[in-house]
Amino acid sequence: MRFAGRNAARAATAAILAAAAAGCAPAGRVAERPAHRVVSLAPSITELLFAIGAGDRVVGRTTWCDYPPEALSIASVGDGLHPNVEAIVARRPDLVLFYTSSSNAAALERLRALGVATDTIRMDRLADVVTGARRFGRLTGTARRADSLAAAFAAALDSARAVPVPGPRVRVVLLAWDAPPVVIGGGGFQHELVTLAGVDNVFGDLARASGQVSIETIAARDPDLVVLLGETAPEPAWAARPEWQVVRAVRERRFVRLTGSEFARPTFRALAAVRDLRAAIGEARR
């Protein structure tokens, strides 16, 4: 255990150094001609490429890229967070798109050293969809369609934010895991989705995307509903555990499950997701 810990620390240091180096360099070596063979290393990036009409140029995806369904017919190069450089190179890409993370920084360096054009982007907020669409549009030669989609999405977001949702405010906790309890804070797109749906996230004051909290805090903040992310069972198994009965919404079994991939990543489908969320919450309140 001790040796594993030391190796992990070493790997983490290397990753931090690599990330710092990546941060200093220009945003990757970008090809001048539009890319024709793109490998995407995040589900949000794959979806965005398809949305802007560059889906036919995607020649590699991650195991988790499941939307749109056409994406499933593309060869998978494995897990995007720990990319397999050999599998990526075997797809003969002229552009590889990364989700910015310390866990894939080493692979990014390797690909750059091999002369493959790369770009990295964080896809954490709904605004990142707009930025990403514009950037990928230029990289793949689909700028006209990408820019108009981005502009329409940005305008729709603005007007959705401007219109207040009628009725009493519902207070929810967005739960990503139960032991230890991990909740969604104000720093992620899921918080934006619930806010757009006219719902208060009781952990919206956490600046980060997610955080580990205790059941006591959830009980004290007393949400009306528990929104479950990625849970497939109609009622989670842990809801039967005694310590969770202190939380009123759990005791009353007031759960809303968000299972679709539009709740797992920021996409152009966000506004449809907000409509579904509003309907699901209205249903659960009844």
Added chain:
Amino acid sequence: MRRWTALGALAIAVLATAIVVGPAGLAPGDVLRGLVGRGDPTTIAIVRDLRVPRAVLAFLVGGSLAVTGAVLQALVRNPLADPYLLGLSGGAGLGAVLAIALGLGGAWAVPAAAAVGALAAIALVYRLAVVAGAVLDTRVLLLGGVVVGAFAAALMGAVLALSPAEDLRSALLWLLGGFDTASWRTLGIFAAYAAAPLVLLYRASRPLDLLSLGEEPARFLGADVEPLKRLLYVAASLLTAAAVAVAGIIGFVGLVIPHAIRLLWGHTHRTLLPAAFVLGGALLCAADAVARTAFAPLTLPVGVVTAVLGVPVFAILVRRWSA
């Protein structure tokens, strides 16, 4: 006698503080009223159903880990021995990670799988270390524990590498240990389960003193060495397996508390074991209180706090002792 009064006072002070403080920011008066069942129902539930069982469970687990560490250090005569040394953390971790990766249903699937994994590791290590049908070779026990632990950790690494990112993160969080699943029921199960091994280990105090001199001297001084070693190993391992099932893997307490007591009060197990129990319990209970409140509403893994609180104190003790 003064020592025991001081330890008792420390235990009571730590338990009381752990019940009064918490991320919900309740006033001490409200906590007291909640304790006797008066006031706001949510406050009553937070105090009675979350804080009290959590504080007591943390105390019992900390005490059990410290006792286990003390016993194993004497058994294998190695100052680096801790409750997880003998392959338990690897076995328990593998069980838990498999349960999470396979999406096993049921409210108790993960702790039960961890307990099963720990028991499997214990059985395997025991089988490796028993030679000629009866003799438990403590050197092989030590080596067997390390290799079984490494093997389980490798399998765990493979499962984690092949699991979705979300599950992976959650499994790693579970492995860091904590008392988020504390309730009267987990407390009851742990207390019922830990009582017998704790009593057995305490009753073995005198033979443990002999055993720490070495197996040959112990035999000459009249200890029945082979049954004693088996009893110590099985009782200590079962106690650790129970701790893992309710709290995950919490390092440091079992390694360092026994040494701290030895430095302060000497090596006699009749004193060492109960004192280690109280001090280990107080440390883990205090660490959990800090973990819950220091960065509220965010929580820290309790193992991080035990090390941050305990290492400086231990370093001072070692300095004073060697000076």
